[in-house]
Structures are given as structure tokens and as C-alpha cells.
Amino acid sequence: MTKQKEAPKGAPTAHTSTWSYLSEAGAPIVIIGFMTFSVLLFYLMPNPTISSLSIYSSFFFLQLFLSYIIPGQYSKGLVLADGTQEVYLCNGLRCYLITIAIFFLGGFLKLWNLGLAYDNLLPLVSTSNYFAWASWLYIYIKGLSSPKREPTEGVLNDIWYGIELNPKMFGSDCTLFFDGRVSLIGVVMVGLSYACKQYELAGYISTPMLLFTAFFSIYMFDFFWFEDHFITTFDVAYEKFGWMLTWGDTVWMPFFCNLTGYFLVEDYRYEQPKWQIALIVIIWVSGYIFARIANAQKDAFKRDPSKKTFFYGLIKQDYISADEGKKVLSSGLWSLSRHPNYFGELANSLAMCLPGGITHSIFSFGYTIFIWALLITRFERDDRKCNNKYKQAWKEYSRRTPYKIVPYLY
Known part of the structure; x- marks a missing residue:
């Protein structure tokens, strides 16, 4: 009987799509590429300023503070493989609205310029990059000794995807905090600041800017309104939390995903x-x-x-x-x-x-x-x-x- 020739390890099989195979084969390139880009930001971006440090640290720790003190609905997540079931405090909608109120109240009282995200953009990107690396390092080191540490998938994957399921930072679930508060509230706040800057320059808000800002604001309102649905998703129940999500939520989402708003400020007469x-x-x-x-x-x-x-x-x-x-x-x-x-x-x-x-x-x-x-x-x-x-x-x-x-x- 002739022995069947085995497919090369990692090659596509009948149950593996070509996209999946190419995705896995190219994963190290993507991981190294993004992490190299992040390191280059330390050299390409200006150093953090007193203003950028004040702005970003105030936002970051305000979200952490609000996640603790604001009442909300307690919801159970899915039962995990080890039989445990996390309980989450879903108070994101109130935190979202309070953050927006504080932003505009501070502008009304002349405590800060509402266009501060545009005015301090490059130092803010640099500052958020430092926050992302510091947060990831804390989560990674803490996860090394965690009883919920997942089996290793290689150093590169462990860094990128994470080593622990449902990790916590100062008692707050990292996925709920970074994916929801730092990322989604962050992208809305930067977008609102861009809209305010356009108004400052042009004396009005253009229709494209109005659409862009409204889409993000409504979408995030919807997310927090149904926040208890989020805790039963793949992201929370099965996804570990590593550099990819930490950096993506802290740097990429609030700033690079807001470039539409940035260009609408630069070309503020565009319709x-x-x-x-x-x-x-x-x-x-x-x-x-x-x-x-x-x-x-x-x-x-x-x-x-x-x-x-x-x-x-x-x-x-x-x-x-x-x-x-x-x-x-x-x-x-x-x-x-x-x-x-x-x-x-x-x-x-x-x-x-x-x-x-x-x-x-x-x-x-x-x-x-x-x-x-x-x-x-x-x-x-x-x-x-x-x-x-x-x-x-x-x-x-x-x-x-x-x-x-x-x-x-x-």
C-alpha cells in the first residue's frame, strides 16, 4: 500500500481557504511592519510636550476613573472554556456622554481650545505611542504569571495577539476599556475637535465634516447603548489582548482612523x-x-x-x-x-x-x-x-x- 504524501506543514488543505493560508504566511511581515512603524514614530514625531502629555493623560485616566465610579448595568459574559464567567460593568454610554460634556464645558469656560487635537496633533500621536507601549508592557509582564495565561504560540504571536484571556489593568477589563473607552470615545473626541477647528477657521461646519462627525458619534452612541451585546462577541470571549489591540486602540484608531476629519480641516472649503x-x-x-x-x-x-x-x-x-x-x-x-x-x-x-x-x-x-x-x-x-x-x-x-x-x- 502506497503511503499518501503529506502536504507541507501550513499549506492550504480542503478546510483551509487560500486567503487564510496567505494571511497566516504573511502575518509575521504584518506584525513586524506595524511594530517597526510604531518604533519609527518615536523618531519621526516630535517629542511629547507639556500640552500633549496633559491632554492625553487627562483623557486616559479620566476614562479609567469614570469606568470605576459611574454606575451602570452589570452583565455576564459567555461561559469560557475553563468554566468561568466574567461579569462586566457596562457604563460606557454614561462615560461617553460625560466625556463629551466635559470637553464642551471646558471649551465654553475657556479652559482649553476646542481645536486642541488639531493644534497638538503630532505631539499627541507621539504621546499616545508612549502610552500604548507602556500599557502593553504592563499587560504582557502581568500576563506572564497569570493563571489564565494561554499556551504559547511563539514569541511573535504572543506579543502581537497577547498571552492572557480577559486581562485586567488596575481592575478594569482591558478589552472593554481599550476597545471601548480609549479607542471609540477617543476617535469621537478627536473628530469633534477637528470639527471645532474647521468652525474656527471657516466660521461654519461643512456638510462632509458634519456627516463624518455625525456618523462616528451616532455609531459610538449605538455601541455603548448596546454595550452588553459587545461582551458576548468574539473580541471579548475568545480574543486575547496583546500589542495589536493595545497599540491599535491607543494610537491607530483615535488618530490614523480620523484622517478624514484632518483632511477636511486642511481643505475646509471642500464640499x-x-x-x-x-x-x-x-x-x-x-x-x-x-x-x-x-x-x-x-x-x-x-x-x-x-x-x-x-x-x-x-x-x-x-x-x-x-x-x-x-x-x-x-x-x-x-x-x-x-x-x-x-x-x-x-x-x-x-x-x-x-x-x-x-x-x-x-x-x-x-x-x-x-x-x-x-x-x-x-x-x-x-x-x-x-x-x-x-x-x-x-x-x-x-x-x-x-x-x-x-x-x-x-
């Missing part, structure tokens, strides 16, 4: 035709609704798989049974693609940057590029985890629902 404005609004609203319904259906299913219908009885709930009583949601929007919420997010992120137009710079689409790269690669990691967790049920679901993210296309 768009009404048909473009209408198309952008349609894309954003459609993506928002699609993602919101998909996330809400998934969250409702995780909390009560026995429900027969969803969304006022309009969507039938159905699932595929797996081993050990597990269930795979296979109805509603989740029958159109295996990640319909990602499809909504892709459309949403595109619309958020379109107000900057296509003539300024590819960098004005920083947020779109970030979200698309993040979600497409995250799908592959999520798909592998689901394949290992649900086994035959996931293979059956993948057969029934061949499209990964975009229904009938991808």
Missing part, C-alpha cells in the same frame, strides 16, 4: 454634490441597520437559543445542533453569510470615510482600510475557532451558507 451626500447616507444607514440587526440576532440567540422568532416575529430562529448541547445559528441574516454583521461593518466603515472624497489622499480612508483588514483577517481566525468548537455542525453550516461575509459575493 460634495448633493447626490454624493445622499448616496453616502444611504450606504451608511444600510450598513448600520444590517450590522445592528445581525448583532442583535446573534446576541439574542446566545442568551436564549430556544426563541422561535426574532425581530418582532419577522425572522425565524433556527440552528444546527452540535456536540455537548452546542448550537450554531443558521437562520435570518446568518443564513445569508457566516458573518453578516461584518458585512454591515464594511459598508458602514466605507461610508464613514467617503465624506472626505477620493481626491485628498488614500490615507483619508484610514478607518476603512483598518476595519476591512481587521474583519477579513478576523473572520479567518473566528472560522477556525468555530470549526474546532462545533466540528461537523460548523461544516454543515458552512455548506449551507458558503458566503463568508458579503452575501452572494464573498
Whole structure:
């Protein structure tokens, strides 16, 4: 009997997509590239100033302080592999609104200029870079001796993805704090500051700037309104917390994903035709609704798989049974693609940057590029985890629902 020739280690198999293989093969390049870029920022950016240190440290520690003292709803996360179940204080919406109120109140009282993010941009990027590295180093060293330390995946992956599930910084869950407060509130505050700077220069806020600022503000309001849904997502339940998320939430998201707003300040007289404005609004609203319904259906299913219908009885709930009583949601929007919420997010992120137009710079689409790269690669990691967790049920679901993210296309 002839021995079957084995495929090279790491090569694509029948259950591994070409994108997944290329993603894994190129991962070290991406990791080293981003970390090198971050180190170069220490040399390319001006040193932190007293103003930038005051601004960023005030924002960072205000979020940490508010996360402790502001009352909110306590919600349980998913039951983890070790049988534990984290409890989270979901007070993000109040923290979000309080931060915005403090920002405008300080401007009204002349304690600071509302355009401070634009006026101190480069020192702020430098300062946030220091905060990102210091935070990651604290989380990494603390995780080395943590009982929740995950099996090592190699030094590079351990640094990039993290070594501990659900790590905490000063008692605050890192994923909830950095992904929610530092990142999402940060990107809104920088965007609002850009809008204020445009008003200072032009005497009015342009329609593209108004759209850009409104999209981000509404989107983050929605996130914090449904913050208890976030704690049942892949990010919180299964994703470790390493340099990728620490630096991405602290530096990339608030500043590089806000470049649309920056270019709208630089070209503050830029306007768009009404048909473009209408198309952008349609894309954003459609993506928002699609993602919101998909996330809400998934969250409702995780909390009560026995429900027969969803969304006022309009969507039938159905699932595929797996081993050990597990269930795979296979109805509603989740029958159109295996990640319909990602499809909504892709459309949403595109619309958020379109107000900057296509003539300024590819960098004005920083947020779109970030979200698309993040979600497409995250799908592959999520798909592998689901394949290992649900086994035959996931293979059956993948057969029934061949499209990964975009229904009938991808």
C-alpha cells in the first residue's frame, strides 16, 4: 500500500481557504511592519510636550476613573472554556456622554481650545505611542504569571495577539476599556475637535465634516447603548489582548482612523454634490441597520437559543445542533453569510470615510482600510475557532451558507 504524501506543514488543505493560508504566511511581515512603524514614530514625531502629555493623560485616566465610579448595568459574559464567567460593568454610554460634556464645558469656560487635537496633533500621536507601549508592557509582564495565561504560540504571536484571556489593568477589563473607552470615545473626541477647528477657521461646519462627525458619534452612541451585546462577541470571549489591540486602540484608531476629519480641516472649503451626500447616507444607514440587526440576532440567540422568532416575529430562529448541547445559528441574516454583521461593518466603515472624497489622499480612508483588514483577517481566525468548537455542525453550516461575509459575493 502506497503511503499518501503529506502536504507541507501550513499549506492550504480542503478546510483551509487560500486567503487564510496567505494571511497566516504573511502575518509575521504584518506584525513586524506595524511594530517597526510604531518604533519609527518615536523618531519621526516630535517629542511629547507639556500640552500633549496633559491632554492625553487627562483623557486616559479620566476614562479609567469614570469606568470605576459611574454606575451602570452589570452583565455576564459567555461561559469560557475553563468554566468561568466574567461579569462586566457596562457604563460606557454614561462615560461617553460625560466625556463629551466635559470637553464642551471646558471649551465654553475657556479652559482649553476646542481645536486642541488639531493644534497638538503630532505631539499627541507621539504621546499616545508612549502610552500604548507602556500599557502593553504592563499587560504582557502581568500576563506572564497569570493563571489564565494561554499556551504559547511563539514569541511573535504572543506579543502581537497577547498571552492572557480577559486581562485586567488596575481592575478594569482591558478589552472593554481599550476597545471601548480609549479607542471609540477617543476617535469621537478627536473628530469633534477637528470639527471645532474647521468652525474656527471657516466660521461654519461643512456638510462632509458634519456627516463624518455625525456618523462616528451616532455609531459610538449605538455601541455603548448596546454595550452588553459587545461582551458576548468574539473580541471579548475568545480574543486575547496583546500589542495589536493595545497599540491599535491607543494610537491607530483615535488618530490614523480620523484622517478624514484632518483632511477636511486642511481643505475646509471642500464640499460634495448633493447626490454624493445622499448616496453616502444611504450606504451608511444600510450598513448600520444590517450590522445592528445581525448583532442583535446573534446576541439574542446566545442568551436564549430556544426563541422561535426574532425581530418582532419577522425572522425565524433556527440552528444546527452540535456536540455537548452546542448550537450554531443558521437562520435570518446568518443564513445569508457566516458573518453578516461584518458585512454591515464594511459598508458602514466605507461610508464613514467617503465624506472626505477620493481626491485628498488614500490615507483619508484610514478607518476603512483598518476595519476591512481587521474583519477579513478576523473572520479567518473566528472560522477556525468555530470549526474546532462545533466540528461537523460548523461544516454543515458552512455548506449551507458558503458566503463568508458579503452575501452572494464573498
